[in-house]
Amino acid sequence: MNFKQLTYFIAVAEELHFGRAAERLDMAQPPLSRAIKQFEDDLGAILFNRGRSSISLTQAGERLLTRGKSILAQLEDTQLEVRRLGQGAEGRLRIGFVGSATFGILPMIVRSYRANFPDVNLSLNPMNNADLHRALVSRELDVVFARPTLKDPEFLSKHLVDEKLILALPDVVDTQSRTVARLERLQDHHLILYPERPRPSYADMVLKAIEDAGYSAPLRIWCMDLQTALSLVAVGEGVCVVPESVASAPRKGMKFLKIEPEIARTELSVNYRVDEQGVHVKNFVAIAQKVARKVI
Template sequence: MNVKQLRYFVAVAEELHFGRAAGRLGMAQPPLSRQIKQFEEELGAVLFNRGRNAVTLTQAGERLLVRARAILAQIEDARREIRRIGEGAEGRLRIGFVGSATYGILPTIIKSFRAGHPDVELSLSPMNNARLQRALVAREIDVAFARPALEDAEFSTRRLQDEPLVLAAPDTLDLGPSADLSALADQTFLLYPEYPRPSYADFVIDACAEHGVEIAKRAFTMDLQTALSLVAIGEGVCIVPRSVGSAQRHGIRFHPIAQKLRQTALSVNSRLDEQGVHVKAFLTIAQQVARRVLKTAHG
């Protein structure tokens, strides 16, 4: 039994006339009659009563008509669904991201993608760089937003945004117009993530060392949110991307840093062998948003 046989059968069953069914199918009547006869022989059942003046369905034919219509409807539904996924109109996109990305352009990218692809299911998972790397390799996610990037020969990396670092400090700490890191030797620097290393924590440590600032008092946390919570209750200070300071947070004041530390970068990463329509569309939108934001920033 195949789809062509089912379509032939349904046409005859609905028309109850071999000539009209053949016209509907765009074929001659004799080949259609032979196909139906062969189909009956394969099934081991007579599907039509062929009278002198009329064609009617047998009991087997009536049952098959119900099943055939359902099968053909499912096939057509599957065809439409797969076509829409292939066109990027439906499907799923799995996005991994470092926590600080939610303060920057990531929300705008997500909104822009949703506007053009409302029926694509988005799965969003916060991860550190090490987990992003593993998840992308294992195909557990489709794209990864990392700082600064994921180093892998099998990945394609697109740099989206460079931004300076700022100091998150308790609002009870008077630092003036800018924070001189060399004057904060008595402060505990909250660094994240605690593991695996190297990580953003090491990026901060190295950036400070380049300006002769040694971070003597260190406390490691698992993620940005934990670090900010500790800053808010006066447990220390934390160096974060400037975009993190765009959101007001009770108990915290964000300060420019007197030392011109190296900038951090946000990148979007995907597998080189990625063929998904959704991924390609998302990467295009991500780059468009990044260019728009950069253009706005430069007036």
């Protein structure tokens, strides 16, 4: 039994007339009659009672009509599902991101992607850069937002945005009317750094920027992620150098000051595997770049 035989049979079974069925199939009647007879021979069953003026279904024909319609419906559904998966309209996408990305353009990118591809299931996974790198190598994630960019010959990286570094500090610190941080005051505060491991990391970039600017941070507190660092700032444990977008979400117990002149900028990039062929990733990266261009 093949798809063509089943299609021919269902047309004749529904029309109960070889002439009308042939017209419906856009073919001549004799080839259709021969095809049905060959189908019956292949099955070893008579499907139609043939009279002089009419035909009717046998019990075997009735059973095949019921099952055949179900089979064709499943084939059509499968074809549609496969086509939508191939177009990236259905399926799943596993996204990894550094915590600071949630304060910047990541939410806008996710909203835009959902608006264009509402039936794709998204899995969102916060990780540090080292874990993002490992998960992308092992194919546990499909696309990741990293800060700084992941360096690996197996990856493709697309620049999204550069951000200034600013200072997060407890709101109990008296800054008077200043909007700019005095980096020499770092000597008086614990500098909260993240992640503690593995190294090198975003923390090392911050330390180098401070040292290159001619200052030092002898008092240090280490933690594993941005959210913990911000919580420590809010309770007065110290100050933290963060991407500028972090200030877009006011948080109780802290305030933000600009650092002038700039000591460094931090880049957010979207990264995926060189051998990635999936249309879901390509669609997502295209939307990420489009959103980033609007933000810039």
